Amino acid sequence: MDASRYELKMWRLLFVIYAIMLEVGIHLPRLDFDSGDYPGPDKSMHLMAYSGLALLLWLTRWIRSVELLGVILFAWVVFDELTQAIPGLERSISMMDAVAGWIGSLLTIMFILASKPVGESLSRSRRSGYEMAFHQALSKGTNWLMLAVSGALGAVVMMPVFILVSGTFSDPNPYQAGMIGIGVGAGLASGAGLLAAMRHQVVSSPDDRFSVLMSGTMPVSEFLSLIFVPVIVCLLILAIPIIPFVLMTSYIGVLSAVPRDMITNIDLLYLGMISSLCLYWSRQRIAARYDRSHMDCIRCGHDIRHVRLEHGEGRCPECGTSFVQPGS
Incomplete structure (x- = not known):
């Protein structure tokens, strides 16, 4: 099922508003986030800003190719950095800012690729059912309001949590931790709200096309067994470079000239790559099991x-x- 006209209108309106706010923020004269005690979360903000831009642009359906999406975002970041050299803005071109923007865009693109359809007819029918529930849920204005409220509440709750956790480190950065907390909280809360709206749509709708979702649910134990191997392998891959990375940064001095929040962005890129691999691999295994559900229960x-x-x-x-x- 394709997105309704109302849903597309909302995504496109959100994208336009978001893009305008991004451009205004990027080009504000003499904008400086650094304070006396802690470096500002400038690079983290670039990552989150362009990651959100990539997601909203994809959801507008104006762009149907992931490759084209990547090209547009690459050029967008370059344009934003070059235009910061406009006289009077008192801003400067920063390669680090551009890299942070590209990392944010790439993170979104990786998860888009990891979410592409997998499996055969039964698992793809289930995906179609979930997509229909997604689009039907977002065809209602009340659900959009619920997502906005839940996202805001999630951001408000998680921001101080991340700041408190950051305070337990030997070298805390509350500004950066707060920014990450806002993004994580808003994403988790709005995602949970969307899943609840989709579930309500499936349960309450008389549409027969949801029957494939109601026909049989995988036990939690089997679900965990299917994702166990991908998760363990990806955790091992994730852990392999930790020791040499710590040695290089702490003792050898590699990356000593790189801003601290930029190093965090590099960590997030690596984590995003491994997480995308884990997500795609797990989805393949789960889809294969559902495709056999007509042969063994x-x-x-x-x-x-x-x-x-x-x-x-x-x-x-x-x-x-x-x-x-x-x-x-």
Whole structure:
């Protein structure tokens, strides 16, 4: 199901407002976030700003190609940095700021790629059901209001939490921690709100196209077993460079000239790469299991290949879990 006209209108309106606010903030004269005690979160703000820009631009549906999205964002960052040299703004071109913007854009693009369709007919039918629930939920103005409120509350709650956690470090940076807390809190809270709205849409809607989502749910134990290998492997990959990185930065002095919040951005890029790999790999394994759910029960594993079907649907004789036949 495609996005409704109302949903597209909202995404495009949000993008335009966001882009205007971004350009105003980028070109404000003599803007300086540094304080006497702590360096400002300038690089972290660039990362978050362009990551959000990339996401909103993708959701407008004006851009359908990830490659084109990357080219546009690369050029956008370059344009913003070059125009900061306009006389009177008292701003300067910063390669570090540009790199931070590119990292933010790349993080969003990696998660877009990690979220692309996987699996065969049954898992893709489930994805279509989730997409339909997503679009139907966002076709209602009340859900948009709920997302805005939940995102704001999440940001308000998580900002002080991250600042407090930062205070336990030997070299705290409350400004940077607060910015990251705002982004994490807003993202988690609005995401949870969106999932709740989608679930309500699936449960309350009489639409038969949601039947594939109601036909059988994977047990938590099997879900955890499917993501166990990707998570462990990705954690190992994540841990491998930690020791040499600490040695290089702490003892050898590599990256000593790089701003501290820029090093955090590099960490986030690496974490984003591994997380995207883990997400895509886990989704592939889960999709493969759902694609076999018409042969062995998704709940108990019982052989259901010879179960009699009615209108393309059947029920496991062992545990009673319903299932659908591919193509039905």
